[in-house]
Amino acid sequence: MKILLAIPPRVINIHRDVAFNASAPHLGIAYLASILRNHGHQVRVIDSQAEGITFEGFKQKLKIEKPELVGFTAFTEQVEEAASAAKAVKDLNSNIPVMVGGCHPSVLPQETLNEFPSFDFAIVGEGENTILDLVERLIQKGSLADLSGVVYREGSKISVNPPREYIQDLDSLPFPAYDLFPLDRYKNYYRILNRGRNLPLLTSRGCPFSCIFCYKLMGSQVRLRSVDNVVEEIRYWVEYYSVRQLFIMDESFTINRDRALKICEAIIRDGLHHQISFGCETRVDLVDREILKMLKNAGCFMVSYGVESGNSKVLKNTYKGITLGQVEVAFRLTREAGIKSQANFIFGFPHEEEKQVQDSINLAMKINPDYCVFNILSPFPGTQVMELVKKKEGGARLLSKRWSQFGKHLGSAYETNQLSLQILEKLQLAAYIKFYLRVRRFGNLFRHVRIKFFPLYLWRMFYVYLKRKL
DSSP states (O other), rough: OOOEEEOOOOOOOOOOOOBOOOOOOOHHHHHHHHHHTTOOOOEEEEEHHHHHHOOOHHHHHHHHHOOOOEEEEEEEEGHHHHHHHHHHHHHOOOTTTTTEHHHHHHHSHHHHHOOOTTTOOEEEEHHHHHHHHHHHHHHHTEEEEEEEEEEEETTTTTEEEOOOOOEEEOGGSOOGGGSSSSGGGGGOOOOOTTTEEEEEOEEEOOOOOOOTTOOOTTOOSEOOOOHHHHHHHHHHHHHOOHHHHHHHOOOGGGHHHHHHHHHHHHHHHTTGGTTTTTEEEGGGGGGGHHHHHHHHHEEEEEEEEEEEOOHHHHHHHHHHOOOOOHHHHHHHEEEEEEEOOEEEEEETTTTHHHHHHHHHHHHHHHHSSSSEEEEOOOOOOHHHHHHHHHHHGOOOOOSSGGGGGGGGGOOEEEEOOOSHHHHHHHHHHHHHHHHSSSSTTTTTTTTTTTTGHHHHHHHHHHHHEEEEEE
């Protein structure tokens, strides 16, 4: 079957995360493309955002490709764009089946199909095995009634099948089909002067923690790839695609300490640390001096930590399960190891007050990471925060039901009695100014911000300032 997997064009406005340079191939799409291709299907990937394709341009691509099946991925803030792109498919040929996967349809599969009639199927959770079975049923014109992990239209009815079990043997998956992506269109996230290619790398799936702001698409059980399989993939990208930078996308790379050490040892043993550098994400309570030293020796240039809040009471209420003491120790040890660090904060939790947000800004200055991200909370579907909003806990409320306003960084769909959206935007702006407008940090801002969109980012700052004055 001729299958097109696509990331839809992006609608640019001041409430979106367009200014931030997080450019990389989509990991989920890459895995789906790989497994479909390995089973004999003709697969094409279109990353509209990386290639700068508009909706009109996407329609022209459809006419050229003539797919027999089209699939989209969608975070919550992308689902409206994915639906618009799906409508373009249906306008071209209403007989082309269209599927959607990713976080939003996995949380709200029936609601997504109800809201957006251009989608025929929703794939829930991990999609590799589900998409293979779905394609086979479509080819054979078979029933979908017993196909787990799929939600589909049956006439005017929407049928919701049971979820599929998570894949236990991650080594059985083929490496992501990054070769189908426009690799030269992606920019390195942290090293703008490093011209080598960079790719995401996933060494595990699942997260056992219970942060109230997260939806765990990959489940609570941690499943690990073997050390040999991980290092084999690293070697493959280095040798065949001249990759010079990787970012490990695991929820917490060091969650299994011994395995993380063994991966670093294998990278060093094979001499790969002379050919690549890598960044990773983990928790402040999952690092120590020894493992940070090993990460550095293996080529790790940056570790990103979720701090969330600088106030102990707010932090406790997020169920993050860390302490401010652990935050300070982790950032000190990371600096001593010679590794750059990033701290990620969230403003606007239910019951949080303005002085508690100021505690977060003060903590950011105290731990002094190389990079800092200050997010405004978005209550994503499927999270505990959304349940609190539904109960109006802590004065929390939605300002909009437009999914495009549920941004990860510049969301504008939520506020509380204590922290209006206007106050949250003021605090976010103040945090960035205070943190980055220093001699030793100002240059790091441009490792986050896409230069061509910087005027839009400045306009947003001015827009927030005007709202403060009016």
